[in-house]
Amino acid sequence: MATLTHDKERGVRLEVPYIHHSDVEQFKNAERWFETATPPKNLTFTTKDGIASLFGCRYSGHTMNFGYGYAAGYITPEEVVLTPREGDTAAALAVSELQSELDGLSEWTRFHAIKHDRETNSEGRIKKVTVTAESLESLTWQQGEAEMNLTTSWTTKPEPSGFHVSEWIALKSSFATHRPTLEHFKEQRKVAALLKLNFGRPLYFRRHQIRDGLFPDRAMNGDHKGTSFHEYVGRRTFRNFSQPVPTEKDLGEPIFYLAQVGGEGLTHWNDNYETWKRFIDPVVSVLSRHGVALEDVVVSASMSIEAAGNLIGHVTGEQATYGRGRPTTATYAFRVIAKLGLDFTGIAESSTGMARSMANNYNTIKHYNRGEFPDPLETYIVGHVAMLAVRLLASTLVDPSGQLAQEYVSAGKFDSFKNDLKQTELYVKDSGSFEKI
Incomplete structure (x- = not known):
């Protein structure tokens, strides 16, 4: 026994x-x-x-x-x-297929397996409801040797008061031969990383x-x-199952939806993943935890920005951020800002000033000999700007044209973001310092 x-x-x-x-x-x-x-x-x-x-x-x-x-x-x-x-x-x-349920997939794919049809009588009252559960919507793409698939799935469960039908979106990885589950999770975590960056919050596997x-x-x-x-x-994912489930509000504003990129975009993400791994990993790590300190957000997002700045290379106007004729931490932030074309009018005197403030805050937190930690409100602003910049830059690995980031800005979401930061009543000078307004 x-x-x-x-x-x-x-x-x-x-x-x-x-x-x-x-x-x-x-x-x-x-x-x-x-x-x-x-x-x-x-x-x-x-x-x-x-x-x-x-x-x-x-x-x-x-x-x-x-x-x-x-x-x-x-x-x-x-x-x-x-x-x-x-x-x-x-x-x-070792298995040939592994499918998982992951937070955010339903909201991101907008796939549905359950449809409702209602019939009403002459008085407009519902007299019949027909529920159809059928797995129809699906998307398949290639990630190296793995074939990846997103599809609708549904389950039924009898209950004392009736019959319950629930739907979920399955993320599936398939190989031509038996593979350790670690290889399946490696491919599925690439999708999980993209969703965390896209929604800007922790997301967890719920079932395998x-x-x-x-x-x-x-x-x-x-x-x-x-x-x-x-x-x-x-043992790699069982602790995920008990984590808080994100609400509908939590998942209300991704940078983009699946329909905007399709399988081609997911293939781009995979093709860029290894090259950009040092950019992706730090911020995904901090996005995988609840209740993270502001300083942790700044450090992780800034590490990602440093990696991205090196990968992006020289951009026009960056010399203003040099120190002793060489690129600095502010230079890497400036490169990211320039690539995304972000305009900080209203909360900063210039993009150079914003880049300097990001570098100053990060370096003050990181180096023990810089004295006290920065003012929390300043760290709040830098953390939010750095995190959004990283999330928008991640979208360019899915759509190299940069259209997704441009659509986010043109839709007024970036203006709304800046308006939220204005509530701090702080303004970033060209020097990178903050002043009260």
Whole structure:
């Protein structure tokens, strides 16, 4: 007998009771696992309700009651699939398809699987509602060796008061051969990074399923019935499941929607990803956490801007930001601002001044010998400007023409952004200093 549990802090854990120094073979095996801290790498957990396949198992401690000989050992699997696997039981987990549910996908894709049709009587009262659930909308693109897909998916669940139908958008990665789930997550996290930058907030994976020929569906007599998706839980993402779910308001203003870029834009994002990784990673890291300090936002966004400034290269007018004839931190900020064509009229005397203020604030936070941290209101302004600049610049990796960033500005969203910053009653001078207005 054993118990398989899952909680938001430890993930999946297997508890195995056994008798210490017993002559029973099953207890001898368990005792050997825990006394030597070497349980089998893979295990199969069987219950009356089904079978779970455990992969990458590692020893997580054991306890003993010496008076009675009772003991319990603990095993933590790296990955769990809620169905049996066929083939080599000792082989590491590798699958051909992994699909995930990710915050923001429904709002970003605007795909829908559920449609409602209503019929009314002569008095205008609803007399009939027809609900159709069907997976029709889909988009496929290539990311290296992986074929990526976004598609509508839906589930049904009977309830005491009726019948519940829910829809979700599945992000799927497929390879021609079995691959470790780490390779699937590597490709899916590229999409997750893009969404975090696009919405400017933390977003989390909520569910994973795998599909592979080694996990077939079989009838009671053993006949093959096909291959469907099966639930997967892994240590890389299980903590995501308990994170706060973003509200409709949280997801109300992305830089762009999927329909504006299509599969071609997602291919551009992938093609640019490795070159621009030092730009992408710092800000995505800070966007993956709730309750981040203003100073952390400035440091992470500024690291991204430094990387971007080096990749962008020389732009007209940057010499004003040089120090001793060489580019400075302000130069890299200026390059990003210039590439995006942002006009800070109303909150700053010039783009040069804004770039200098960003550099001054970042360097004062970063270097211990700069004295006290900057005024929080100044850090608030710099953090918001730097973060928006990074998010807009990320859109140019999806659409190299820069049209997405231009549309954001022309739609009045940048003016609204500046109006919000005006509430601080601070103005950035050409020198990079702030003055009260």
